[in-house]
Amino acid sequence: MLHILEIIIPSAIFFAAPLIFTALGGVFSERSGVVNIGLEGLMVTGAFTGIVFNLTFADQFGEFTPWLAMLVAMVVASIFSLMHAVAAISLRADQVVSGVAINFLALGLSLFLVKMWYGKGQTDQVQVGFDKIDIPILSKIPILGPILFSNGYIPSYLAIVLAFVVWYVIYKTPFGLRLRAVGEHPMAADTMGINVAKMRYIAVMLSGALAGIGGSIYATIISRDFSHATISGQGFMALAAMIFGKWHPLGAMGAALFFGFAQSLSIVGQAIPFLKNVPTVYLLILPYALTILALTGFIGRADAPKALGTPYVKGKR
Amino acid sequence: MEYVIEMLNIRKVFGNFVANDNITLQLKKGEIHALLGENGAGKSTLMNVLFGLYQPDGGEIRVKGKKVNIANPNVANDLGIGMVHQHFMLVDTFTVTENIILGSEPKKGGQIDIERAEKEVRELSERYGLAVDPKAKIADISVGMQQRVEILKTLYRGADILIFDEPTAVLTPQEIQELIQIMKALVREGKSIILITHKLKEIMEVCDRVTVIRRGKGIGTLNVSETNPNELAALMVGREVHFKTEKQPPKVGKPVLEIEDLVVKDSRGITAVDHLHLTVHAGEIVGIAGVDGNGQTELIEAITGLIKSESGSIRLNGKEIRNLTPRQITETGVGHIPQDRHKHGLVLDFPIGENMVLQTYYKEPYSKRGILNFKAIYDKARQLIQEFDVRTPDEYTKARALSGGNQQKAIIGREVDRDPDLLIAAQPTRGLDVGAIEFIHKRLIEQRDKGKAVLLVSFELDEIMNVSDRIAVIYEGKIVAIVDPKETTEQELGLLMAGSKRKEAGVSS
């Protein structure tokens, strides 16, 4: 049994990491009142940028390449998210619609560029990826060490740390208080001298940045190249994780880990004796079915930020 | 110069609509200055200009003699101007303290110093007699308490000029009295106040001077001591207004609504209506007086089927209707003017026309075999718009675009037109101006005179005293007294509503 956990948990964590980053981005955006269905597209942007940068500059930067690629993906995706911000905040667009547009655009544009630059439908494979590590000291803890702290990727651990950072920012700092105020009651925030549009722009760009990281580490660690299928639904899963986690950073992290676990179980499950005879389809649909059940069962009603989805127009009631 | 604020010839235009047309308002230090006008006269707009939410299209603003440009609420805050908005600007999920410090949070490291903030809020609330619990969530406290938080917000920022936009519209009589005391205390501390209200009595009671505006134009400024309610009302509306609605003695018929031993729980599962008895007869208006939160909302929602009741009996013309569906109850003959017109009364994104058949769309002539008959629907809508003086460009206009008063008239038209035996009116005039109030009161009395039973729920004692034939006082979910409006006083009612004096409960009526 322990051995099985040693197999399932590390893979659950690496599945979850990109979702955690992206879902945390979603928390920022939606806490400020801007729906972000475009997370999928922002992940695509991050994955594309990360891979292209890695392929282009691997020779110059060697071992640092994936890290730099991650940062560049973060910047590019956050610039890309500006489109959503402009539409949703300044142009009063329907936020869901604008997010859908972001998804279409990111995929279309990145594949277009791949075809233009590489002359084919997918990039080459990157040569330099993130390293697997055993965390010093912690990995030596009996039982827990091998399960939680061995055989992991550094970005995965960063994701978990980041969730706590985001929690601190949102619940303990003035920035967080203002962010939440803007998402709950933008007019109240406005009358308190908070620049609603600015807060929302920052939040949306943060979501772009984090989804960009999520996309780039996903592509670098898992697929190693970029194609139409690299990001296929992870953004939506991150969105689900965010909602499942009740728009709370730690909740989102927990939900992402849960998805990662279910995903991992669905794959590894085939190798576990008592699950071996279960038809694969049950294991495949497990994460999705469990999510629905969980939403229905324990947290029936997730209360979204009140102003979520409504553009703020000064002076309108 | 003795003026702390001077708004000179302020002009504000929305599209083609002139909301403020060269309005001048001057505020003296230490005075309470009323701003009076009908719904839509432009009062909130003018104050939003002063607070920096809108930029004026003309005129100038001086603060303590100095010309200023109030580009946003931050500038207003810096100039010592604070505003308590007509619709509260509070974040429900935040605590009192969080709401107060929002935007100027005390910090320790990069973190909010919440302890210091709570301490400051506590000190401030003690100093001005504004009792609040700094740690309570806004969603959990009463409206009156919420208003104190709004006032504290301005004080926390060191405002010495306070704008109150219709602060009393949402308060109970007790809370209004408390607010008046608070305002007086504030003025004693050297603050100056601009007060927007439709209630002339309040103006007479606390204000020093009053500026009247009508349809965006300034009519003038008067000393309160030199005027009277009738003059003010006439100035505001532009014609004579009758406060006491004329009515004949009631011709009381058989009982229409009989409630016995009714128990209703609220959304949190707490008993809100507690073994209540009440009877309303044909041809009479029964007013329910009570402080907000004593079970009025639950009582009405139980009668109309919006929520389920626990036990007891509700009979309409002798037929048991308790826990039937809203549709069945409507069809039995109940009309309902809901308390919250935006939430319950209208589908704001439907045209006025479609709103007029909200409960009857499935019946002939509005539809036949499941197919709507738009001609019949819009014919009816035109008729009601005409009859109830609903001011709207046409019947295809979305309900959202109408002013509150006109939305209310549309609802009343719809409910009355269905010709129900029992008409329930909950807060039918909340936030409306005197002209609209007069109109609505007349309609209610007209229904009574046609032999309908009318149940009126209101926090406005004036309204209750004025319109009702009998007053039932509700306290903690029970009817604690039934009184005759001609034989009672506001003081007595106030005491009954506070639960301090019990009369024989009106089972016998």
Added chain:
Amino acid sequence: KEEPKKEEGKASEFSVAMVTDVGGIDDKSFNQSAWEGLQKFGEENGLKKGKGGYDYLQSKGDADYATNLNKLVRNDFDLIYGIGFLMTDAITEIADQKPDNKFAIVDSVVEKPNVASITFKEHEGSFLVGVVAGLMTKTNKIGFVGGVEMPLIEKFESGFIAGVKAVNPNATVEVQYAGAFDKADKGKAIASSMYASGIDIIYHAAGGTGNGVFSEAIDLKKQDPNKEIWVIGVDRDQYEEGKVPGTDKSVTLTSMVKRVDVAVYDLATKTKNGNFPGGQAVEYGLKEDGVGIAPTSKNNVPEDVLKQVDEWKQKIINGEVKVPTTRAELK
């Protein structure tokens, strides 16, 4: 019904084109291989890429197959390939509608007079890499990762297991299917669990899903260069895919190559020379050099093992050994 008139003036030229499935011409798999064959044919015959020469169309989904094939018909290509078994229905239908055009299908059989079918004996090639795996495993635990569970991939699986068992009856082969050919994440997770459970060699027949298998193996190897873990590539020589960064090593033990390029080239040449094998199903196996193990195998596989592989190869070609194509035959 009237066929559109063929354009004049192109009489001497022979033009060929192919329709890929969603993988595209760089899928590091049969689409790419097919395109390489077509390119070679084009270049050798002095054709230009594009109309009237050699060309390809990539499909973005199932709905595009028929449209793309039709598009090529309308552009008057003389021989049109559908690459992959997914194209079976579309080719069948269009072959009926356009009896005057010549078609070819790879990896499937369509019995129409104007269609030539190309299939491969993947089980034979898989048998050989199975022999390599069976001889080289240290743990006696071997893995097989399939893309989608279907008869074609079952050929890989059965041949591979037969190869392993032939040389190492004690070894076990764990089989897992990812359910898709383009889910690298699944591939990675499966590989991760297989390696963690002690499997040291994984053979993948999973297209893009296999990328995940490589990625996991490389990462593990980087973390611990002494770890003895391998991947066996499929369809093309996947030595490069297995390169461990910072070293000159590769985790690719060997690859089962499937010479779609050879077959495509071969058929185009035959057709140009007027020998279009319409209605026939040509099967390329070890004998025809249509399948085999990659030449780079010598980098990681010792001489003696390769010698044994050669022996088995001869036995299969001779017919001494019959390689199973299904699980039923394997038993």
Added chain:
Amino acid sequence: MNENRLTNILVPVFAVILGIIAGAIVMLVSGYDPIAGYSALLYGAFGDRYYIGETIRQVTPYILAGLAVAFAFRTGLFNIGVEGQLIVGWLAAVWVGVSFELPKVIHLPLAIVAAALAGALWGFIPGFLKARFRVHEVIVTIMMNYIALYVSNAVIRSVLSDQGFKSEKIHPSASLRSEFLQSLTDYSTLHYGIIISLIAAVVMWFLLEKTTTGYELRAVGFNQHASHYAGMNVNRNIILAMVISGAFAGIAGAMEGLGTFENVSVKAGFTGVGFDGIAVALLGGNNAFGIILAAILFGALKVGALEMPSAADVPTELVDIVIALIIFFVASSYLIRLVLTRFKKEGK
């Protein structure tokens, strides 16, 4: 009033024009010839009768998917699950098509009804969960998409399988294909589904705008509290809205299963039609007639795009960029409205 309606029509028109111009700019910047690109696209969509046939075939499921999204939208729900409902509809249609042998007049309608029911069932689940537990329909429908994909794949493999990855062909008696349409369009895959989708558009318009059921659905969509107050059964209407939306999506699946493909195969991923339906609905202003026009546009773009790589060397993805930008401009209609109002004022 009229001016408003005019603006409502002008906004999508401008969005399309802007999207196409932006696409041209992208091509220019990337060193492609926009005129060649767009001519190829136009030719590939309408160049001759074959292409026209293909375009109409593509328009067919787009209309239905668009109707499905729009129907939910109009009733206040966001159905991202059209994709999954389409997949189960496809499966159900083919199942009936393969398993029974009946006269065409019974078989074909039966297969379509089965698809509608399957889609409706897939819509019922999120509808019911929303009504009963107030679970956000967006997540549930996203999850249901994946479940549909995996479950239908499993069913195809184990129940309907012919070679393990696809079903047999449906019996001709359940097919929407027709010799006549094929000969008319030189063997395109055009089938009678287009008629069904046009009928569905009329049904949606009539149901929403003209019936009491539609009135209730719209009312509940806008304001549940007021609808409850007015005596409507809010939960029933939420479920009904999702069920009807899902039925439209299921029929879209039937178009693929009974018309375009005449079978169903194991899918590696989503068809994309359901997601494109979101774009169709949005551009079409969530109204039946607008959806038909939008579906024609997107169908033409998608089919025409296939001609671009060979004729003009432009990647087909250009069309995805154009579609994305069109949606973006529709979403940002405030900008277009602002410009239009300016323009009108100056004109006066």
